[in-house]
Each structure stands twice: as C-alpha cells, then as structure tokens.
Amino acid sequence: MFRALLLALASLTAVAQTGSDAPRYDGDGKLMLPENYREWIYLSSGLGMTYGPAASADAAHPLFDNVFVSPAAYRVFVNSGHWPDKTVFILEIRRSNEKGSINNGGHFQSDVAAIEAEVKDENRFPQKWAYFGFGKSTAGSPFPANSTCNACHGANGAVENTFVQFYPTLIEVARGKGTLKTGVGEVAAHR
Amino acid sequence: MFRALLLALASLTAVAQTGSDAPRYDGDGKLMLPENYREWIYLSSGLGMTYGPAASADAAHPLFDNVFVSPAAYRVFVNSGHWPDKTVFILEIRRSNEKGSINNGGHFQSDVAAIEAEVKDENRFPQKWAYFGFGKSTAGSPFPANSTCNACHGANGAVENTFVQFYPTLIEVARGKGTLKTGVGEVAAHR
Numbered sequence: 001m002f003r004a005l006l007l008a009l010a011s012l013t014a015v016a017q018t019g020s021d022a023p024r025y026d027g028d029g030k031l032m033l034p035e036n037y038r039e040w041i042y043l044s045s046g047l048g049m050t051y052g053p054a055a056s057a058d059a060a061h062p063l064f065d066n067v068f069v070s071p072a073a074y075r076v077f078v079n080s081g082h083w084p085d086k087t088v089f090i091l092e093i094r095r096s097n098e099k100g101s102i103n104n105g106g107h108f109q110s111d112v113a114a115i116e117a118e119v120k121d122e123n124r125f126p127q128k129w130a131y132f133g134f135g136k137s138t139a140g141s142p143f144p145a146n147s148t149c150n151a152c153h154g155a156n157g158a159v160e161n162t163f164v165q166f167y168p169t170l171i172e173v174a175r176g177k178g179t180l181k182t183g184v185g186e187v188a189a190h191r
Numbered sequence: 192m193f194r195a196l197l198l199a200l201a202s203l204t205a206v207a208q209t210g211s212d213a214p215r216y217d218g219d220g221k222l223m224l225p226e227n228y229r230e231w232i233y234l235s236s237g238l239g240m241t242y243g244p245a246a247s248a249d250a251a252h253p254l255f256d257n258v259f260v261s262p263a264a265y266r267v268f269v270n271s272g273h274w275p276d277k278t279v280f281i282l283e284i285r286r287s288n289e290k291g292s293i294n295n296g297g298h299f300q301s302d303v304a305a306i307e308a309e310v311k312d313e314n315r316f317p318q319k320w321a322y323f324g325f326g327k328s329t330a331g332s333p334f335p336a337n338s339t340c341n342a343c344h345g346a347n348g349a350v351e352n353t354f355v356q357f358y359p360t361l362i363e364v365a366r367g368k369g370t371l372k373t374g375v376g377e378v379a380a381h382r
Contacts, residue, residue, distance in 0.1 A: 038232075038233070038360055039232055039262075039265075041229075041230055042229070042233030042257070042259070044299065044300045045236040045255065045257065045300065046294075046297055046298060046299040046300070047238045047255075047297055047298050048296060048297030048298065049294050049296065049297040049298070049299055050294070050295060050296035050297055062297060064236065064238075066233070066236065068233070071230075074230075094359065100356070101347065101349075101354070101356045101357070101375075102343070102347050103237075103240050103241070103357075104241060105239060105240065105241035106237055106238055106239030106240040106241055106253060107237060107238050107239065107240070108235065108237040108240055108357050109235045109236065109237070109357070109359055110359060111359065112359075152293070156292065156293050158292075163292070165291070165292045166292070166294075166299050166300070168285065168300055168301060168302065168303075169229055184292075
C-alpha cells in the first residue's frame with residue numbers, strides 16, 4: 001500500500017513537472033505565454049546582437065536578450081544533448097539603461113521590449129519547430145512556416161533549430177554528447 | 192496513516208527545497224560554490240557595468256554579469272519583499288564575444304571570468320550579509336567585514352544589502368511591498 005501510494009505520488013509529481021511547462025495554445029492556435037517563464041532555466045544573454053547583412057545595431061539604445069528554456073526540456077538536454085518534444089524557449093528582449101543608481105558605465109536591463117517563443121511540437125507542426133511573437137498580448141501569434149525565423153534557425157542552429165552556440169553551458173553538453181551540427185556550432189574562442 | 196505519510200512526505204519535500212540551496216561552508220569557513228546555481232532563479236544581467244569614480248570600463252572587452260538567487264529565498268521575496276535568512280546570491284561574470292556564428296554586432300557571452308557570492312547568514316555574520324570570491328576554486332574565501340563590498344552594498348542596495356534596483360522583476364515586487372529603501376532604490380526610467 002505504501003509502495004503503491006509512493007508510486008502514485010511520484011507519478012503525479014512527474015506529470016506536474018513535465019506537464020506544467022509544455023506548450024499550451026488557445027482556441028485560435030496562439031501560444032499562451034508561460035506565466036512563470038522567469039523561473040525557468042536561464043541560458044544566456046546578449047546585448048545588441050545583430051545578424052544578417054541588413055541588420056544594424058542601434059548603438060545608442062542596444063537591446064538585451066535573455067533566453068529561458070522549460071525545465072523539463074533542459075533536464076533532457078543535459079542528459080542527452082537533444083531537445084525533447086514540447087520544448088519551449090522564451091526570448092525576452094529588454095531595453096537597456098546606462099545611468100542609474102551607482103552605475104556610471106556599461107548597460108543594465110530595463111523594461112520588456114518584446115517577447116518571442118520557439119516551440120518544438122512534433123505533432124502540431126510539420127517542421128517540428130515553430131516561432132511565436134507576443135506583442136502586448138499573453139497569446140503569441142505563430143510566424144508562418146516560411147518565416148525567416150524558421151529558415152535561419154534551421155540553417156544556423158548548432159543543435160537542431162536552437163542556437164546552442166550562444167549558450168555557454170549547453171554548448172559543452174552538446175560537445176560532450178556529440179550532437180552539434182558539423183560546421184555550424186563552433187564559435188571562435190574569446191580573443 | 193495516509194495523512195501521516197503525506198504530511199511526512201510534504202515535510203521532507205519542504206526540507207529538500209529549503210535546505211538544498213542554503214549556504215554550506217567547509218572546515219575553513221569558506222563558502223562552497225552551489226553546484227547547480229545555473230538552475231537557480233535568474234534575476235538580470237549587465238554588460239560592462241562600472242561604479243565609483245575609480246572604475247572604468249574596458250570598452251574593448253566588457254564583461255557580462257549574470258545574477259542568480261537561491262529559489263527558496265526568491266519565493267519568500269516574491270511574497271514579502273524581504274530576503275530570508277540563508278539567502279544566497281551568485282554573481283557570475285563572463286567574458287564577451289562580438290564575432291561568432293551568425294552574430295555580426297553586439298556582444299554575447301563566453302567563458303566564466305569570475306564568480307562571487309553574497310550570503311545572508313544572520314547567526315554566522317554580525318553584519319548579517321557577507322561576500323565571497325571564488326577564484327579557480329569551488330570554495331569561496333570571505334571578504335573582510337570592512338570590505339568595499341560590505342560598505343557599498345549596505346549603503347546603496349535598494350532592499351537591505353541587495354541591488355534590487357537592477358533586477359527589473361524584483362523592483363516591482365519591492366515597490367508593491369513597500370520594502371525599497373527611501374532615496375536609494377529608484378533607477379531613472381528608460382529614455
């Protein structure tokens with residue numbers, strides 16, 4: 001009886017852990033912003049990152065990007081170097097401040113400028129991965145399957161469609177597990 | 192019986208949650224680096240932040256700082272605006288890269304340059320808060336009680352000795368709970 005109860009509790013806990021951070025959609029197929037994504041696993045931040053020949057940084061007001069991933073997916077990645085179905089990434093873009101309190105150089109983070117999401121949902125999306133933009137809403141509209149998001153992530157992501165090359169703790173995992181795409185995942189060492 | 196078992200399990204879970212991220216010291220009084228701090232709650236990042244008249248940013252190679260706090264302490268703060276005893280902050284300082292993969296502007300994070308910690312341990316430290324630097328070691332030596340860390344955090348922290356003014360989600364909590372120090376915690380709004 002004890003054993004049965006413990007197994008039931010363990011099962012409930014597992015469901016709660018894996019179910020709570022899986023993607024959820026509203027009736028229009030929009031992704032619902034996970035309320036607690038700031039308590040998910042942090043992967044890295046950049047400031048003023050730009051890519052592609054058309055992109056140019058706004059040097060006066062660069063934006064920070066913070067990347068979070070769902071905890072259940074993170075644990076699978078750490079053990080395997082692969083992203084499981086139902087992985088959710090949140091890209092939080094924040095404005096930067098330069099002067100405030102005791103800071104008199106460099107940049108710190110201010111209010112949210114935009115939030116985007118990347119989701120692996122194999123049954124829902126033929127390309128497996130999909131991308132969503134949240135305006136002021138808590139429901140994110142999907143970008144079309146031929147969007148530049150899909151194309152660039154697919155071509156340049158170091159592991160599947162994800163930019164693991166920019167996540168310093170995870171690139172070591174992927175190297176160790178041998179899951180980096182050949183010729184894509186290596187970033188030049190510092191200096 | 193079921194009820195007793197459930198209570199026992201709940202108690203064990205609570206101990207595991209609050210006990211696992213409390214500060215731990217070695218026999219020399221050094222703080223042991225929490226192995227899983229990257230899975231703690233992320234608060235914010237800066238790039239090239241400097242303070243004080245003597246500090247100057249290395250514009251060519253600015254450093255990122257990432258701040259993490261122990262999950263149990265975070266939950267108390269969200270509910271109260273105060274930091275409980277045994278709160279641990281980890282400051283992770285990383286080098287920055289500018290060129291790599293598809294990035295051709297701005298900065299992304301590279302390897303760890305330094306790790307420091309701030310700990311609230313009321314029985315252990317007369318000033319309640321203490322500061323630790325980790326070199327290449329996983330055991331952090333405490334800075335003396337009259338260090339500039341102690342003085343600056345005490346004088347300029349927006350909530351107790353902590354720089355909540357630089358943590359955009361927590362400053363809203365502190366405002367709501369009325370725990371910001373008067374005249375210290377406000378950072379100029381963006382632009």
